[in-house]
Ligand SMILES: C[S@@+](CC[C@H](N)C(=O)[O-])C[C@H]1O[C@@H](n2cnc3c(N)ncnc32)[C@H](O)[C@@H]1O
């Protein structure tokens with residue numbers, strides 16, 4: 001079983017600005033998604049997001065951002081306490097809304113860690129990122145009134161306007177080793193994926209290979225994935241893209257700290 005953070009921080013609203021980074025959780029697990037699936041990794045999850053996907057599996061970093069402000073020293077210390085890990089995954093929420101994420105990544109790189117950043121690709125930061133794991137958001141992520149987990153669609157317009165920023169996305173693809181990891185709800189998502197991949201290829205000098213494009217089934221529980229994974233696997237074969245499992249859900253379902 002992965003080791004969850006043993007530093008008990010009070011869960012507080014993180015809307016108000018503080019010092020350092022608003023941290024929702026730090027835990028040790030296996031990378032569950034993407035090309036590094038299976039690699040033992042320390043996860044640092046920041047709180048706060050500029051989007052509001054209706055399906056967000058990290059509700060307490062987006063719809064209700066909670067956590068504790070922590071200085072970079074204390075985060076680094078906790079990362080080091082997981083002695084087996086060489087890989088760190090910075091995620092959220094959206095980690096790149098926080099300028100302080102740059103300092104955290106610089107310190108991790110200086111300490112020799114491989115860094116993956118899980119990001120929605122709407123904000124560019126210049127930082128030592130070994131793998132930019134970008135998950136651009138499709139129209140099927142938009143919190144319409146019928147799918148809003150909290151209200152009646154108050155975030156619909158803002159989410160729709162901000163979910164793709166081609167400049168930020170292209171710069172990230174040009175500057176970092178990248179995987180484009182799309183959450184797929186059903187076959188109707190695929191035309192948008194092929195279109196976005198084409199636009200990224202036109203806007204960048206980098207080669208984006210078909211196997212840099214990953215299709216990930218939507219679902220935060222095993223039961224939900226039972227309804228999506230087969231169809232998404234078939235779509236990956238049909239389009240020549242890569243399929244990625246959600247290994248952590250297969251192993252631990254939706255248990256906290258995994
Ligand atoms: C919680 S997000 C945090 C990082 C960043 N905000 C983003 O969206 O990429 C981490 C990853 O989980 C994915 N994700 C969130 N909810 C999901 C769900 N219900 N099913 C499948 N993937 C999901 C996101 O697309 C992203 O790849």
Ligand SMILES: Nc1nc2[nH]cc(C(=O)O)c2c(=O)[nH]1
Pocket residue numbers: 029030031032033043058089091092118248258
């Ligand atoms: N095990 C595990 N792997 C993951 N890969 C990306 C995650 C994320 O929430 O960003 C995640 C996560 O929450 N758990």
Ligand code: SF4
Pocket residue numbers: 049050051052053056057058061062092093094120
């Ligand atoms: S962008 Fe990421 S953290 Fe933000 S709401 Fe969507 S899945 Fe959740």
Ligand SMILES: [Mg+2]
Pocket residue numbers: 057058
């Ligand atoms: Mg997750």
